[in-house]
Amino acid sequence: MMGWLGPEELAAGALGMNIFIPLFLFGLGIATVVAPMTAQALGARDFRGVRRTVRQGFWLTLLFGAVFTAIIFNGRWVLLAFGQEPAIALLAQDYLQAVAWSLLPSLWFVVLRSFVTAHSRPRSVLVITLVAVGVNAVSNYGLMFGHFGLPRWGLMGAGVTSSIVQVLSFLALLGYVQWDRRFRRYAILLRFWRPDWARFIQLFRVGVPIGLTIVAEAGLFSSAAFLMGLISTEALAAHAIALQCSAVAFMVPLGLGQAAVVRVGLAAGARDHDGVTRAGWAALIAGSLFMACSALVFWFAGHFLVGFFLDLSAPENVEVVELAVAFLAIAALFQLVDGGQVIGVHALRGLSDTTVPMWLAIGGYWSIGFVASVVLAFPLGLGGRGVWMGLACGLAFVASAAIWRFHRRQRYLPNAGLVLR
Numbered sequence: 001m002m003g004w005l006g007p008e009e010l011a012a013g014a015l016g017m018n019i020f021i022p023l024f025l026f027g028l029g030i031a032t033v034v035a036p037m038t039a040q041a042l043g044a045r046d047f048r049g050v051r052r053t054v055r056q057g058f059w060l061t062l063l064f065g066a067v068f069t070a071i072i073f074n075g076r077w078v079l080l081a082f083g084q085e086p087a088i089a090l091l092a093q094d095y096l097q098a099v100a101w102s103l104l105p106s107l108w109f110v111v112l113r114s115f116v117t118a119h120s121r122p123r124s125v126l127v128i129t130l131v132a133v134g135v136n137a138v139s140n141y142g143l144m145f146g147h148f149g150l151p152r153w154g155l156m157g158a159g160v161t162s163s164i165v166q167v168l169s170f171l172a173l174l175g176y177v178q179w180d181r182r183f184r185r186y187a188i189l190l191r192f193w194r195p196d197w198a199r200f201i202q203l204f205r206v207g208v209p210i211g212l213t214i215v216a217e218a219g220l221f222s223s224a225a226f227l228m229g230l231i232s233t234e235a236l237a238a239h240a241i242a243l244q245c246s247a248v249a250f251m252v253p254l255g256l257g258q259a260a261v262v263r264v265g266l267a268a269g270a271r272d273h274d275g276v277t278r279a280g281w282a283a284l285i286a287g288s289l290f291m292a293c294s295a296l297v298f299w300f301a302g303h304f305l306v307g308f309f310l311d312l313s314a315p316e317n318v319e320v321v322e323l324a325v326a327f328l329a330i331a332a333l334f335q336l337v338d339g340g341q342v343i344g345v346h347a348l349r350g351l352s353d354t355t356v357p358m359w360l361a362i363g364g365y366w367s368i369g370f371v372a373s374v375v376l377a378f379p380l381g382l383g384g385r386g387v388w389m390g391l392a393c394g395l396a397f398v399a400s401a402a403i404w405r406f407h408r409r410q411r412y413l414p415n416a417g418l419v420l421r
Contacts (some may be wrong), residue, residue: 001140002351003309005154007237007320010309012091013155014240015084015229018222019075020099021093023068025108025218029211031061033203035114035258036265036350042118043269047186050115052199054188057111060203064211067106082226090232091155103188109170112177113189118262124180136165138305211352213345213361220365220394224387227377235384238323241309242388246338248329249294252288252315253257255341258401264350277410280347284340284403288316291339298332327388334392337399344402351409360401 002013012337034057041049071078076093080086113125142150143157153160177183182268221243228236260283267275298305302325303312309324373390376382382389 001156002155003237003241005144005318006228007233008088009091009155010087011229011233011236013095013158014225014236015079015088016075016092016095016244017156017240018225019078019096020072022215022218022222023072024103024106025212025214027061027064027068027103029214030064030203030207031107031110032114032258032261032349033057033110033207033210035118035261037203037206038115039262039265039350040269040352043266043272049199049412050118051186051188051190052196053203054111054115054186055248056090056196056200056203057114058108058192059200060207061107062104065107065337069100069103071104071380072096084226084229085233086187087230094153095155095159098156099162100159101165105163105166107169107172109166112170112173114371116177116183117231117258118265119182120262121182124173124176128169128176131172134159135168137290139165165271170403185359206352209358210349213354213358216358216361216365217341217398220369220391223370224373224391227373228325228384229382231377231387234319235323237320238327239384239387240332241306241320241324242327245298245305245328246335249291249298250336250338250342252290252294253342255291255315256283257343259283260343260347261350264347268351273410275350278397279350280406280410283343283347285345287339288336291335295335297333298328298335302328323384326385330385330388330392334395337392338354338398341395341399341402344399344406347406348402348409348416353405353409356405357402360405361398364397364401365394368397392409 003010015085034053037053038050038315041047041053073096076089077090079092103347113122116122116125139161140158142148142153143153143161145157146152151157158239177188225236225243227240228239260279263283264276267273267279303321305319305328306324307314310321312321345361348354348357369390371390372393376386376389377384380386
């Protein structure tokens with residue numbers, strides 16, 4: 001819908017999202033540590049530990065969420081510091097100041113989602129998410145374009161909608177957890193304000209490397225947007241389209257990775273070596289099969305996908321369309337490694353193995369991916385295509401390293417020492 005507002009609004013929205021998303025993903029990484037730690041507690045039948053983990057997950061995300069909300073609200077100055085056009089940065093500010101308020105309820109939703117899915121009961125999360133997507137789409141259409149008697153707020157309307165929907169999603173999932181008999185017995189809000197520093201520090205120690213791993217990847221794609229902004233507004237708009245298509249396909253291996261966290265964590269807590277092996281490799285195989293299919297769609301149906309974002313017949317969109325199709329063709333080449341890296345890293349998280357994968361991600365995404373993007377785009381003159389080729393290089397390295405590490409861990413760890421610290 002940002003694309004329907006025009007290329008400048010699409011570029012501004014992309015820049016705004018590239019301020020919001022890395023911070024959200026860092027917080028998400030911290031929040032998702034609730035899943036493996038809850039799964040390990042369930043595998044060991046430590047039910048009190050489940051409540052401690054969820055409660056301190058709320059505490060930890062509140063700390064980071066408050067700081068990050070302030071940064072997002074002032075994101076315009078970050079964009080200007082990175083040399084973006086003042087007019088585009090001003091447009092992005094409208095979006096950022098509205099969407100900033102969605103961050104904390106989003107993170108609390110992830111804490112509850114991790115708690116629920118650790119029990120292998122993700123259906124409630126799916127239902128709430130599907131309803132939220134529908135409400136978000138209709139509300140965006142109304143507030144961005146002034147339909148249904150609502151004001152026309154453009155990019156700000158998208159941010160306002162996101163904030164309202166995220167608050168309602170969190171409240172809906174919290175209500176379900178408080179209503180369901182199996183979840184209600186944990187009394188996750190009991191003595192909510194009582195500190196539990198031992199569990200808080202444990203969550204912090206395992207969760208921060210997860211957050212930094214996710215930020216290393218998200219930061220690579222955000223830096224790619226900044227590089228595109230230095231090339232041209234058309235390249236930035238095309239990048240936003242191709243990245244959105246890739247992000248949609250990425251959600252399936254991401255979901256499989258989250259399932260791997262739970263199943264590996266349950267097996268690790270129960271000291272089930274064979275269960276760890278089955279859970280990790282089943283997720284990797286399933287993710288690879290799906291990403292192979294999405295690669296074919298990107299390769300053969302690029303124009304069709306871009307048509308969801310832009311009018312293909314409009315003369316002013318010709319350059320953006322051509323670039324977006326070219327970027328999707330390159331994205332098709334790294335679909336397999338993109339799925340492999342996210343599932344491999346998640347399988348390691350099920351073993352609480354987060355520090356080494358963090359360093360692998362930082363090194364792979366930045367020392368290889370970012371450097372390759374800059375060199376290919378500018379000195380070698382490949383422009384936006386070079387940026388996407390560099391992204392592929394970084395993803396390929398991290399995928400290979402993560403899968404190899406999981407292979408070594410699940411193969412050689414004895415039953416008595418599965419859970420890594």
